[in-house]
Amino acid sequence: MNEILLSNEVIVYLLSETVLYLLLFIAFLSTVGLLKRWNFDAFTTEQFALENRSYLVMTIIFFVMLLKVVLLPYFVYTIDNLSDLIPGAMCGAGVVKANEYGNPLLSLKIIILFLSGLWLSMNSIDLKEKNYPYLKLKSWFFILIFLLLSSEYILDILYFTHIETTNPVSCCSVIFGQTGGANGLPFGLDIPKLLILFYLLFALVVLTTLSDLSAMSIIASLLFGVIAYYAVVYFFGTYIYELPTHQCPFCMLQDHYYYVGYLLWGLLLLGVFLTIDAAVMQGFFKQPAKSLKRISLLLLSLFVLLCSAYVGVYYLKNGVLL
16 A cells, blocks of 8 residues: 555645645635625625635636646546556556445546536636626535535545555456456447447437537437447457457557547547537526537547547458457
């Protein structure tokens, strides 16, 4: 465990998380005070002071949440680097599975990432109005996110302090490969059905987004995100590795594969989020979202093209499919 906590990447990561959490804790206390005393219709000195304080607090939250977004890929980079210290781990997959906190922590980070993005959009439209119409809503939303962030911070500490460097872990070929058995495709799918769903759901996301069907767009993008994950791990990723038995979402983050995993997963996560964000902004807040839609569809299209390109290039080079 000492080796883990003395790792430069872990020190930087935990120190950054601690500083950001303390800033958010201060913002949390201030937000609770704002909610108790806020009354925009009151022309008092206290209300004027609260308005100034609210702008400062929301600015702190804004910058901290932006930094939290940057810390997610750094977290992935950190656990990938720790694979050199843990016997049996070939990449981040084994490190995540090193204890029972890894998978919940990674899942929670992605959920917080999406919610933080929605808060940033809500804050942006609120600051454009003169009477801060969404201040209470975004304040309650921040409190919810802060509770999740508190759970995340606790899981961060538990995760890194419970990684053992003496006990071997399973490598990615066992966790995701055919020998693992427990992490196969969901819903009884096989590869052909998975690929059909992958491209059909992408088409559905495009159609619902362009047709301004906000609720359907959110559902379609979430389903596409799930199916795209399995499609990359169990099909497209094998063409990145050029090995049919190598099924892993983490190895593609390494230098052997030119860090393409960061681009691939980044396009997927950002594309899905912006699709949801555009639907929420237009459907709930009645805000124009054409630019968000264009960017989200561009990112998802690039993701699909990149995945498909690996298959096409492999076939052109070798004349066969894996």
